[in-house]
Amino acid sequence: MLVTLKEILSKTRTEGYGVGAFNYNDYEDAKGIVEAAVEEDAPVILMASMGAVKYMGLKHAAEMVKELAEKAPVPVCLHLDHATDVDLIKDAVRAGFTSVMIDASKLDYEDNIRVTKEVVEFARPYGCSVESELGTVGGKEEQIEAEDDVSGYTRPEDVPDFVGRTGIDALAVAIGTCHGFYKKEPKIDFDRLGKIVELTDCPLVLHGGSGVPEEDFKTCVKMGMSKINVGTELKAGFSRALREAVEKEPKEEFDPRNYMKYVIRTCKAIAKEKMQIFGSTGKA
Ligand code: G3H
Ligand code: ZN
Numbered sequence: 065m066l067v068t069l070k071e072i073l074s075k076t077r078t079e080g081y082g083v084g085a086f087n088y089n090d091y092e093d094a095k096g097i098v099e100a101a102v103e104e105d106a107p108v109i110l111m112a113s114m115g116a117v118k119y120m121g122l123k124h125a126a127e128m129v130k131e132l133a134e135k136a137p138v139p140v141c142l143h144l145d146h147a148t149d150v151d152l153i154k155d156a157v158r159a160g161f162t163s164v165m166i167d168a169s170k171l172d173y174e175d176n177i178r179v180t181k182e183v184v185e186f187a188r189p190y191g192c193s194v195e196s197e198l199g200t201v202g203g204k205e206e207q208i209e210a211e212d213d214v215s216g217y218t219r220p221e222d223v224p225d226f227v228g229r230t231g232i233d234a235l236a237v238a239i240g241t242c243h244g245f246y247k248k249e250p251k252i253d254f255d256r257l258g259k260i261v262e263l264t265d266c267p268l269v270l271h272g273g274s275g276v277p278e279e280d281f282k283t284c285v286k287m288g289m290s291k292i293n294v295g296t297e298l299k300a301g302f303s304r305a306l307r308e309a310v311e312k313e314p315k316e317e318f319d320p321r322n323y324m325k326y327v328i329r330t331c332k333a334i335a336k337e338k339m340q341i342f343g344s345t346g347k348a
Contacts, residue, residue, distance in 0.1 A: 065140065066133040069163035069193035069291075070233040072107045072141045073267040076290035081343035082281070085109035085269075086335055087145060087295035089116045091128055092324045093302055096331030098132045098140060104336055106344040107138060109163070109291065111145035114152065115206040122152075126159040138348035143195075145293070146206070153183055157192045165236070169197040173222065180230040195291075198226050199238030201271040220259035227266045234267045234291060241272035244296050252280050254287065261288040269293065273338070274300075281341050292342055298331055305330035 072083055088094040088110050101108035110132075112125045120128075126142060133140035143163040144156040153164045164187060168179040180196040187194050199218030202211055218237040227235060237260055240252040250272075260268065267290035273281070274296035281292065309326035317323070339345050 065136065065138070066130055066162055067107075067139040067141055068191060068233075069109065069141050069143060069195060069267075072109060072139050073234060073290045075347070076267060077265070077288050079347065080286065081347050082270075082285040082289050082292045083107050083109055083141075083344050084335060084338045084342050085111050085143065085145075085291050085293045086298055086338075087111045087113060087116065087293070088129070089119065089299065089302070092327040093298055093331040094129055094132060096328040096333075097298075097335045098129075098136050099328070100332045100335035100339060101138045101140065101348070102136055103332075104339045104345045105138060105348045106339040106346070107140075107348055108335070108339070108344075109141040109143050111143045111165075111293065111295075113145045113206050113295070114147055114149065117144070117152070117156070122155055122159050126156070126161060130160060141193075145295075150179065150183060154186055157187050157190050161192060163193040163195065163233075165195040165197070167197050167236075169200045169236075169238075173226075177226060177229050180232060184231045193233040194230075195234040195236055195269055196226075196230060196232045197236035197238070197271075198222060201236065201238045201241060201243060203242030203244045203272060214253075217253060217256060218260060220256060220263055223260050223263050223266075227264050232266065234269050235264070236269040236271055239270075241270060241276060243272045244274070246275040250276055250280065252276075252284065254283060257284065257287050257289070267291060273297075278341050281338075282343075285343055292338070294334075294338055298334055301330045301334050302327050 200216035273294035305326040309323040
């Protein structure tokens with residue numbers, strides 16, 4: 065069933081689990097992720113980035129996941145990820161996305177609040193949830209690029225003001241994770257996370273989940289992290305599975321679905337593993 069981000073994250077803090085948020089770029093990874101959620105009896109968030117929306121088309125990206133969600137006996141949230149373009153966000157809300165992320169993290173504090181508020185005010189009447197980022201997550205993810213620098217980490221003291229004035233449903237925090245492949249082992253600032261958790265009830269989001277060690281995920285969830293984003297690992301898995309399919313299938317094989325099943329299987333396995341680590345198995 066299709067649900068909002070607010071609904072899907074509502075019990076995460078009280079019950080001590082995190083919901084996996086996975087980037088999809090096509091039908092096969094989306095299908096694998098939803099199948100993983102059904103097998104794990106876990107809530108799940110499917111995220112389309114601006115690049116993915118450009119590639120698939122907004123309506124196609126939305127309808128495909130809506131149909132998968134309608135058939136799934138678990139909560140599924142359809143989320144627009146890292147959107148910097150407010151017009152695109154409005155189109156996504158109208159197209160039935162149940163959650164959008166406004167990424168105004170490159171703007172200064174007051175402008176970030178102003179743009180985030182505009183999105184919240186637009187999305188509310190549609191019953192669509194809003195995530196926004198405070199501080200800047202380092203690394204590179206499609207059009208989003210930032211330095212991995214402590215000066216960009218979320219300042220705990222800003223959090224109550226930001227959450228209160230914007231009315232957001234989830235807050236993305238910069239605490240040491242990075243987008244894309246890690247060049248070195250991530251060093252998460254757990255003290256900072258602890259302070260943020262103490263200062264707000266707003267569900268928190270960890271970006272840059274690919275390559276984060278299992279123990280770090282578990283610590284974050286235990287401390288109160290609600291949503292965990294994973295993208296690069298699925299992209300790499302998708303590509304690896306395609307190569308494997310071409311190697312393993314006989315040259316005579318001409319049905320594309322017999323190649324794509326490798327992709328579905330691989331993306332499903334990646335998502336299942338993460339759901340188990342985040343503790344969302346059995347939480348649907
Ligand atoms: O918003 C998407 C994520 O933060 C994914 O990050 O590609 O490093 O896993 P990742
Ligand atoms: Zn991200």
